[in-house]
Amino acid sequence: MNSFVQTLLFTTAAGAALRPRQGNDGCCFQLASVGMVNETVLEDHVGDLLLGGTFQQGGFCLDKTNGTIQDSLGHNCFMRAPDYQFECYQGAIGTTAFDIASPKPDGKSYLTYDNSPGVFYACPIDSESYDIYSSDKADKSGCLPVSLALVDQTAACSATASNSTLSVRSKTAHRTTLQIARPTRSLRRQSSSKACSIDPSAPSLAPYQLSHGNSSVSSGSNATSAEVIIGRNYSMVFDYAIPDTFPPTNATGESSLCALQFRMPVCSTLPKGYPCYSFSGLEQEVLANSGMTFHLMSDDGNATWNSTELHQVFPGENTIIGTFECGRIAGYNGSRKMNWHVSSIRDFALEFLQAGVGPSAQFQNGVGAWIVPCK
The missing domain is CATH 2.80.10 (Trefoil (Acidic Fibroblast Growth Factor, subunit A))
Known part of the structure; x- marks a missing residue:
């Protein structure tokens, strides 16, 4: 008592x-x-x-x-x-x-x-x-x-x-030189309930072409253009061609899991000559709960995908946007085609050069969305 x-x-x-x-x-x-x-x-x-x-x-x-x-x-x-x-x-x-x-x-x-x-x-x-x-x-x-x-x-x-003395607004205004010394980690939401971990040495597929996804910008695709603009009035379509050899067959011969991964390195770690991205900022993302949606427009393999989920990306992070079964449907010949329409939610803004676009891409590694195998 x-x-x-x-x-x-x-x-x-x-x-x-x-x-x-x-x-x-x-x-x-x-x-x-x-x-x-x-x-x-x-x-x-x-x-x-x-x-x-x-x-x-x-x-x-x-x-x-x-x-x-x-x-x-x-x-x-x-x-x-x-x-x-x-x-x-x-x-x-x-x-x-x-x-x-x-x-x-x-x-x-x-x-x-x-x-x-x-x-x-x-x-x-x-x-x-x-x-x-x-x-x-x-x-x-x-x-x-x-x-x-x-x-x-x-x-x-x-x-x-x-x-x-702290002015977050002035820091994020200089978006072409944005460097965050203390990068935060994003909330890892996945469109699949299956877990996915990615080996840093795993093979990666960049989109083979990019195109603007809104009527206010020319809709023509340009396989050599790596410029991505996502914002209030701008959206993009990312087109991928997955060869039948990707990923390499595992030892058991079972169908493996692949992921769409978004990479956003801190600008100071980008390859020499790679321009820094322009970003609306951490503060805007957190306070407005803003970000991007990745709408799966088409897929030869009929993957299950959540096209409405909000995804947030932060400097210094590799973020799994969603997962799907690798491989193609039975009897289908040629590379598997998949494309996503990426758009802004609540005034999120991001501009960058997607690494690896085009057969003679100047930068093979850097910022952007990649298809990678899960381990």
Whole structure:
């Protein structure tokens, strides 16, 4: 009984304390996620920060002189190795440098960290709640990218945001030289329930030609043009010819699984002379939940495919767009033809040169969509 009473008293006291100190002269606030998960940031009794659930709403204060955050109990908050979970503990000190970005078009100010765009990851605990991690978390399988918006902030936070040295908008405006030193990993959605892992040395097929998929641009295909423009008024068609020797027959002779994979290397790692892509940015993808759809227009092999699924791509990532059975239908001669219509969702924009297009492609490796075998 005593143990139960002590727990109850601790719960009540802690819950009452986890409110923002509105009387504080500094920048104090609460947080709410925006993106693929929209929940209030809560704090449990051991200092873990959560999205969803039954704990009390967390309250936080930012010390703008050193970029540190404390919760309403005065505990330091951080995201440090090896887990990179967002948590607040008494006496613990992390190296995370927090900041507040200037208000966005939606009128909200967002929490950022370590001079990055401020992308966090919500990783499910159960059907109702999520732990929060930084983009440095190694395994983000099943996690969803979100941003954290300030709620009920004090007046001092507005001054902090207006004086912030971080300007995500200015970084993404220079899209021809976009280089992200801390690339985040995309949510891996697959159009097939079958798992697919890809060997880095696996053979890859680039499209044999590209064409514009909307009426506002010339519809003629050009097998030598590698330019891809995807945006509000632009879409593209990627045409592939899969030879009967692809992929090489496996030892068991069974039909193997192939994938459509989108590769988006960080610009600094592209081959010499390869132009950097132009990209609407991480912030726009996460806040607007934008991206691309890959609609399978035709396939000689009649693959099962989800043409409506939203796919998000991030610098530094190879993203599996979907999977299908390799090979051709029985009795069919010649290469298997497949093509996808790729279009923008919610103003996502991406321009690049698809590597490997044409018999004399200048760049065989780089940005773009490839057909690869799963292992």
